[in-house]
Amino acid sequence: MPLSPLEHDRRYGELDQVIRAYVGQLADDTPDEPSEALTAYLRHTWHTRPWALAVAERQLREYAEHPPGRLRLKLGEFYVIPDIGLPEEDVQRWLHTLADHIRSSVEEGRVPPPAPPSTHWEWHARFPELGQFLGGWFSQDMPDEFADHHQAVADYRSATDPQVVAHLVGEVHELLALDLDESGYASAVAELGMEVDAPAPYTPGAWLSHVADLLAQPLAEYGPPRAEQE
Incomplete structure (x- = not known):
């Protein structure tokens, strides 16, 4: 059966926020440099909900390590990542890259400085x-x-x-x-x-x-x- 709203948010709520930050943006993160979309997410979340960064890192990594099978997707029991412009075989690596950037941002205290919003998502989040x-x-x-x-x-x-x-x-x-x-x-x-x-x-x-x-x-x-x- 489909996920309840509570179960969805508990397991994928912050993951969904990260993915939404990529609407209209390139998923061009590299191991050395976060994308503009992820930088916008980090900037806004650091200054409004810093505790959510640890949740995002965990949910991204768990999803990457345990991707859904076709049956669970068909039954609506899993969060479905929308098309972000990457080949399907690259999505898992990309999710790990996002989790790594968020983790290092928290552990090293690298906070994007205040700035005007740079993406559609950040304008509406702010x-x-x-x-x-x-x-x-x-x-x-x-x-x-x-x-x-x-x-x-x-x-x-x-x-x-x-x-x-x-x-x-x-x-x-x-x-x-x-x-x-x-x-x-x-x-x-x-x-x-x-x-x-x-x-x-x-x-x-x-x-x-x-x-x-x-x-x-x-x-x-x-x-x-x-x-x-x-």
């Missing part, structure tokens, strides 16, 4: 609520759903728990603290799911700052929810 906000309220359908950007922000505010809104404001300030240039902020919001331009006359960075200011206001000062205005 700014999860901002990704929900931009991808959910500012997709290409936004002009059909809202009169303007301000109304979309108001709708998010009225539909979202205040604690989550506060978390979003914190993520926006963290993104602005990266001190990117405007092309960098344009790339950042695109990575996080925004599919429309910032409203005139704002640049992407200036608009993010404006959104943070709006959402930091008490709800009574910001204005009534969209439904009440209609």
Whole structure:
């Protein structure tokens, strides 16, 4: 029978996080150098969940040493590694390479220094609520759903728990603290799911700052929810 969510996470949860870090990235790790994807995973995990690195190392090594047979895969009793662009016969060696890099990072205290996210996975791991906000309220359908950007922000505010809104404001300030240039902020919001331009006359960075200011206001000062205005 298929794995339960609890059993899946206990046996493969952190392995899955590592593999997800490779979406859209090359699995070009070598014994001497981790890939950009693994470096992004290490950087984010060191600074948010350092204890998970030991779990990742163990799960990667156990999976490499005990790969699933066809029957267990068919029954859904095993985690299936998606296609990462490597020949099947190279996957086991690659998993051992990842485990070795993670182990040496922990044992030698080699922590990637703070830096802007470098992969799609890292952008969303570091700014999860901002990704929900931009991808959910500012997709290409936004002009059909809202009169303007301000109304979309108001709708998010009225539909979202205040604690989550506060978390979003914190993520926006963290993104602005990266001190990117405007092309960098344009790339950042695109990575996080925004599919429309910032409203005139704002640049992407200036608009993010404006959104943070709006959402930091008490709800009574910001204005009534969209439904009440209609």
